[in-house]
Amino acid sequence: MIEELNPHWYAVYVRSRYEKKVHQWLEEKELTSFLPLLETMRQWSDRKKKVYEPLFRGYVFVNIDMKHEHIKVLETEGVVKFIGIGRNPSVISERDIEWLRTLVREPDALHQTVSTMPAGRKVRVLAGPFKDLEGIVVKQGREDRMVIFFDSIMQGIEVSIIPDFLLPL
Structure with missing residues (x-):
């Protein structure tokens, strides 16, 4: 008998400047990951360049079944911990994820x-x-x-x- 997965959204805290790498590595593990990015213009001494930066530094969002997939997330290089209260990761509502998607579109x-x-x-x-x-x-x-x-x-x-x-x- 195959047990059905019960996925929810969670936020994981990642090492500094590892957001894009962690997002990519989670997707390579076939986990659903979301990294809200904003396009910004950066000025260097010799040039300007468009870059994409995380909306929230240090955070990547994953949609997983905590019981079956949390180890895959924690074993990902750059992942520090799940965000939550005490030892309980906080579930992020689908509505909040949709608001984040709207925010990066505007x-x-x-x-x-x-x-x-x-x-x-x-x-x-x-x-x-x-x-x-x-x-x-x-x-x-x-x-x-x-x-x-x-x-x-x-x-x-x-x-x-x-x-x-x-x-x-």
């Missing part, structure tokens, strides 16, 4: 990552590419800046949203 709206929960008004987005996303408004102005905070990895990202698209919660 790079012009992104500003910076934050690692502390900001104080402010909690809102839901009513329209646009971030529809139904909930977050905290951190700045008032022509465009409100909202932080979308992912509790499972204790990281957030700041985005610009037209104020008319926001509903206070």
